Amino acid sequence: MARLTAGKLDAADDERGAAGVGQAGPAPVDVAVEHISHIYGAGAVKALDDVNFTVERGRFVGLVGPSGCGKSSLLLMLAGLMQPSEGRIVVEGTELSRPDPERVGVVFQEASLLPWKTARENVEFPLKVRGIGKAERRTRADAFLDLVGLSEFKDRLPNQLSGGMRHRVSIARGFCQDPHILLMDEPFAALDEQTRMTMGNELLNIWEKRRKTVIFVTHSLTEAVYLCDEVVVMSHRPGRILERIEIDLPRPRTYEMMATEKFGRLRDHIWRLIRKD
Amino acid sequence: MTASPHSWRIRAVQFGAVAIVAAPWEFAPRAGLADPTLLPPFSEVLKQLIVLLSEGSVVKDLAITASEVALAFAIVAPLGVGCGLLLAENDYIGRVFKPFFYFLASVPKSVFLPAFILLFGIGFGQKVAFGVFQAIFVLVISTVAAVASVEPELVKLARAYGASRARIYAEIYWPSMLPFIVEGMRLGVIFSITGVVFAEMAVARAGMGARIATWGQTFQMPDLYAGVLLVSLLSITVNEALRAYERKVGKWRG
Secondary structure, three states: OHHHOHHHHHOOOOOOOOOOOOOOOOOOEEEEEEEEEEEEOOOOEEEEEEEEEEEEOOOEEEEEOOOOOOHHHHHHHHOOOOOOOEEEEEEOOEEOOOOOOOOEEEEOOOOOOOOOOOHHHHHHHHHHHOOOOHHHHHHHHHHHHHHOOOHHHOOOOHHHOOHHHHHHHHHHHHHHOOOOEEEEEOOOOOOOHHHHHHHHHHHHHHHHHOOOEEEEEOOOHHHHHHHOOEEEEEOOOOEOEEEEEEOOOOOOOOHHHHHOHHHHHHHHHHHHHHHHO | OOOOHHHHHHHHHHHHHHHHHHHHHHHHHHOOOOOOOOOOOHHHHHHHHHHHHHOHHHHHHHHHHHHHHHHHHHHHHHHHHHHHHHHHHOHHHHHHHHHHHHHHHOOOHHHHHHHHHHHHOOOHHHHHHHHHHHHHHHHHHHHHHHHHOOOHHHHHHHHHOOOOHHHHHHHHHHHHHHHHHHHHHHHHHHHHHHHHHHHHHHOOOOOHHHHHHHHHHOOOHHHHHHHHHHHHHHHHHHHHHHHHHHHHHOOOOO
16 A cells, blocks of 8 residues: 555655656556446346447546436446446456445545535545554645645534535545546536636646546536546437547636637537437 | 523523513412412422422432333333334335334324233333333334435445445444434433323322322322422433433534
């Protein structure tokens, strides 16, 4: 568990490196979704149909599609919480059959904080589950709460925090686990538009500092284009991949980019794909 | 509770409300507006309360009632919570037996008292049994509600972090359920007290319920009112203590 020590926290990244980012040559594949199909119940509903794609290390990949396209199911499979009827998920070369929090971390919908734990205890919780000692847990949690600007609020219970603050805690908890791959399931869906954009920017800020491979499920096309390197567009049930769209906007992303013609064209393209379907 | 000027005002009004009841109680019998043999002045009742507490026999009755309640509660708390967990966690048992609990919960338990007397006699054991019977339904129902209150989303989250089943019980189920369980316990104690005292009032050789019934039948009005006051004060103390604990463990709610 060398990579989990507090001393490594301030390093630019772990020994895996943010390979591929800003370098020549192809980056290694972190996640491979291999021909996943899924049927719910006794053959009643086909949710996913031969979904197949790869995500390279350090990339920020969005997953969009209409409601019921199976993107949340796919995310549960990527988290090891659900087994597909067919196909498999390969993470860093090995098949994933159950939750593996050291490699794959999850940021859930609507913050999902444990309401009886303080902000800090919430951030510490996944580390506690992993058996990391109290002192180290605390150091790491404090560092990430600091990063999301919540140092002064760490002893508050979730019901004493605003919606935006709760999401910051949730993001801090996701990054604090220091997984190689971070799955985010519509993390900002419950927020108003303004807070949502702010949280998106904060997320990108943290991500720039601690590059992870991110798979981000969202309903919002604007959010998808704004945050991601690549957007995987899924069809209506049964979910299939319609297209993988490279978002070649420069980083760091800025609000002004949203007004550019290119941004509009990309978003429009995704919209047409989903609507046609 | 914080002592803001506002809450002080509320306290003052509440004190006034008590005074409005106590003052006529004190002065009406003295002024001949009420029959003092039926309604002795409030101060007489308070004086009698102190006399009762200094009488060994009354304290002994109080101790008997308290131990009946304590034993009833010691039986019903694990039994009720255990049944509740079984009904909530085992789908089959829950579907078969839950309706019976909900139906029986709505039946006034007092109608079963004659049967309890015939089955268990009129001694200590019968009081305990009736106390258990009074309290079991509320405990089972609040335990079922406690289990239902556990957020599946949080269980999923803990699983994603690689938590074992034991850890999920300890870190997700237990803290979620605790405020509901404590609330059920509090109601359980109140129902146990009700059952025990009610059974004592019907037929018993000892206990506060028996005392109060006798005082009523023999027109010992200062004793009767003092006895009612005593039982009320003790029940309120138990209830408030558990409510304070409930607030503490449920601070995260709401």
